[in-house]
Amino acid sequence: MSVFDGLKFRRVYSPIHNLDPRMKFIFVIAIFVSAILFYQIIPLFALFLIAIPFVFLARVQKQWIRSLRGAVFLAALIFLSNFLISAWTSGFKITAPMIESAIALTLRFVVLVESFSVFFLTTSPDHLGLALEQSRVPYEFSFAFTTAVRFVPVLAEEAQTIMDAQKARGLELEKGNFMKRIRNYVPVLIPLIVSAIRRSLELAEAMESRAWGATKKRTNLYALKLHRGDYFLLLITVLIIVLTVYFRYFTAIPTISQFIK
Amino acid sequence: MLEVKGVHFSYPSGVEALKGVTLTVKNGEFLAIMGQNGAGKTTLVKHFNGLLKPSIGQVLVDGVETTKTSVAALARNVGFVFQNPDHQLFSETVEEEISFALKNFGYDAETVEKRITWALNLLGLTEYRKTSPFMLSGGERKRVALASVLAWDPQILILDEPTIGQDHQQKENLRQFIIQLQSQGKTIVIVTHDIEFVSECNPRVLLMREGKVVADGAGKEILTNPEVLFESSIVLPQITQVFIKLSSLGLPKNIIDVYEARDVLLKTLEAKQG
Numbered sequence: 361m362s363v364f365d366g367l368k369f370r371r372v373y374s375p376i377h378n379l380d381p382r383m384k385f386i387f388v389i390a391i392f393v394s395a396i397l398f399y400q401i402i403p404l405f406a407l408f409l410i411a412i413p414f415v416f417l418a419r420v421q422k423q424w425i426r427s428l429r430g431a432v433f434l435a436a437l438i439f440l441s442n443f444l445i446s447a448w449t450s451g452f453k454i455t456a457p458m459i460e461s462a463i464a465l466t467l468r469f470v471v472l473v474e475s476f477s478v479f480f481l482t483t484s485p486d487h488l489g490l491a492l493e494q495s496r497v498p499y500e501f502s503f504a505f506t507t508a509v510r511f512v513p514v515l516a517e518e519a520q521t522i523m524d525a526q527k528a529r530g531l532e533l534e535k536g537n538f539m540k541r542i543r544n545y546v547p548v549l550i551p552l553i554v555s556a557i558r559r560s561l562e563l564a565e566a567m568e569s570r571a572w573g574a575t576k577k578r579t580n581l582y583a584l585k586l587h588r589g590d591y592f593l594l595l596i597t598v599l600i601i602v603l604t605v606y607f608r609y610f611t612a613i614p615t616i617s618q619f620i621k
Numbered sequence: 622m623l624e625v626k627g628v629h630f631s632y633p634s635g636v637e638a639l640k641g642v643t644l645t646v647k648n649g650e651f652l653a654i655m656g657q658n659g660a661g662k663t664t665l666v667k668h669f670n671g672l673l674k675p676s677i678g679q680v681l682v683d684g685v686e687t688t689k690t691s692v693a694a695l696a697r698n699v700g701f702v703f704q705n706p707d708h709q710l711f712s713e714t715v716e717e718e719i720s721f722a723l724k725n726f727g728y729d730a731e732t733v734e735k736r737i738t739w740a741l742n743l744l745g746l747t748e749y750r751k752t753s754p755f756m757l758s759g760g761e762r763k764r765v766a767l768a769s770v771l772a773w774d775p776q777i778l779i780l781d782e783p784t785i786g787q788d789h790q791q792k793e794n795l796r797q798f799i800i801q802l803q804s805q806g807k808t809i810v811i812v813t814h815d816i817e818f819v820s821e822c823n824p825r826v827l828l829m830r831e832g833k834v835v836a837d838g839a840g841k842e843i844l845t846n847p848e849v850l851f852e853s854s855i856v857l858p859q860i861t862q863v864f865i866k867l868s869s870l871g872l873p874k875n876i877i878d879v880y881e882a883r884d885v886l887l888k889t890l891e892a893k894q895g
Contacts, residue, residue: 518708521703521705521708522708522709524667524672524703525701525703525708525709526709527672527692527693527696528670528672528692528696528699528700528701528703528770529696529709529721529722529725529769529770530693530696530697530722530725530726530773531693531721531725532691532693532725546711547709547711547721550711551707551708551709551710551711554707554710554711554755555707555708558707
């Protein structure tokens with residue numbers, strides 16, 4: 361469940377935490393789109409490096425590393441499946457570009473996890489909801505979204521309790537071959553889903569009994585305003601987009617093997 | 622036999638939940654662990670079947686250190702029923718739910734069948750054998766969870782908040798049931814806030830506060846000690862409150878049982894009339 365730990369917000373004050381969530385989101389999306397556009401190691405590695413100063417400025421390195429560690433299993437899976445499929449289609453003649461593209465695709469996943477982890481680690485759910493509302497997203501949707509984000513750590517904790525309860529009944533999650541291991545998680549997933557549905561129904565009832573949606577036009581105690589740091593982040597974002605478009609469409613990016621030659 | 626020796630435990634978040642707990646639970650003993658929320662009760666009992674391992678100190682189950690074996694191996698001797706049945710129910714029928722642990726422990730089909738019938742009967746669930754556990758009421762789900770653990774007949778049984786959501790009748794059944802298990806020589810550990818339930822059962826009581834044991838002894842001693850209970854934010858059993866308030870009339874203060882109370886009162890009345 362350590363992947364979820366990387367999404368858990370902790371109230372800390374840092375220049376990154378104080379940035380406007382809208383700007384941060386655009387920044388993350390810019391990185392996201394760039395990561396999708398590139399399929400070579402060098403630009404993807406550059407994207408990976410961009411987020412690192414943010415992590416240290418926000419002082420969330422511990423949680424950030426934990427979220428990356430949690431992504432290791434999936435990353436390994438992506439690497440293996442890409443490598444095996446390309447090896448299989450080429451008749452098992454392993455070449456350097458093949459390994460490189462598998463590494464690049466894995467790196468792409470790591471960049472996505474990294475940037476979203478930075479975003480969620482430094483943005484409070486309240487700010488997020490506020491940002492959505494001020495972006496004219498209907499309150500129903502922004503509320504649903506912030507609630508979903510807020511419940512991620514709750515669900516992670518619940519998953520831990522369920523695992524404990526099933527282990528106490530002799531379930532061994534790490535036992536058996538690959539398929540068996542996946543099936544081992546059924547006794548964990550079903551209670552988790554059922555209790556999530558129960559919880560959401562209870563939440564809906566509790567909200568309605570507290571007159572949720574009684575007024576059509578809501579006002580907020582706090583309003584988001586852009587500051588100097590936000591414009592600076594916007595500048596970085598624009599720079600990333602411009603560089604991405606330039607390198608992706610107007611230059612030929614060398615692969616590592618070409619680089620070495 | 623459960624032996625806890627100087628156990629300290631800290632969660633990964635850094636919270637120190639246990640600060641040096643030592644206790645021994647002998648075979649056939651009935652122990653109630655009480656204390657305010659966050660006192661470390663559930664953390665302590667999670668050490669009994671190895672779900673948590675001590676940061677410092679040792680926990681031994683029948684002489685085996687919990688760090689040297691797996692939860693699955695310990696679970697054969699230590700049954701643990703969690704507070705919320707919804708954290709473990711996942712099968713399509715009550716029958717399958719009960720068979721889950723039995724299959725995990727590798728019992729053969731015939732034994733599984735026998736144990737299911739036995740456990741259903743024991744908890745009055747026979748009529749729900751083919752029902753989905755999700756269709757049952759809260760109290761019934763709790764009994765299914767209990768049946769699914771009792772089915773493999775563990776020597777030590779841990780119940781976390783067994784009385785929550787149970788009506789009076791069910792609580793009485795549970796009490797009878799615990800007495801029955803105790804007479805078979807089983808060790809029973811309950812974690813609870815329900816002082817009335819504990820006073821009716823009169824087990825050994827362990828009081829915890831901020832990760833430490835503050836009192837450990839016979840129920841009759843601890844449940845009638847207002848100072849110790851007050852420190853743990855526990856209110857005295859009602860019957861004890863009455864007797865403490867009437868102690869100026871020469872009535873004893875250490876009454877926790879309604880039947881005992883009746884006998885004492887009758888004797889006093891008879892003495893006055895006589």
